[in-house]
Amino acid sequence: MDDAEKSRKKLEWLNSKWTQPRICPICNSTSWSVDQYSAAVPLWQASTLTLSPIYPLTSIHCNVCGYTMFFNDVIMGLSEPANIEPKKEGSEPKKEEAK
Numbered sequence: 001m002d003d004a005e006k007s008r009k010k011l012e013w014l015n016s017k018w019t020q021p022r023i024c025p026i027c028n029s030t031s032w033s034v035d036q037y038s039a040a041v042p043l044w045q046a047s048t049l050t051l052s053p054i055y056p057l058t059s060i061h062c063n064v065c066g067y068t069m070f071f072n073d074v075i076m077g078l079s080e081p082a083n084i085e086p087k088k089e090g091s092e093p094k095k096e097e098a099k
């Protein structure tokens, strides 16, 4: 997928999902820009003190105050899921399930 197609898909996805008024929660502006390139956030494995694969995110920023939102590129259909090795048993704290 080239940059032009990726930009088109980002706008298409956002227009289909962002149906609420597009008002910045910080400055009340309605002027936004979708950044062409994805941001990359390394996933942190606290149990092993190592960095894991990069997580791709699409960023959108307010053109007035710079407030920035991030959307998951995998959910947006722009990237493949990260190839994370299965965790060893007991390496992650157990999450409590809601009852």
Ligand SMILES: [Zn+2]
Pocket (backbone or CB within 6 Å): 024, 025, 026, 027, 028, 029, 062, 063, 064, 065, 066, 067
């Ligand atoms: Zn703003």
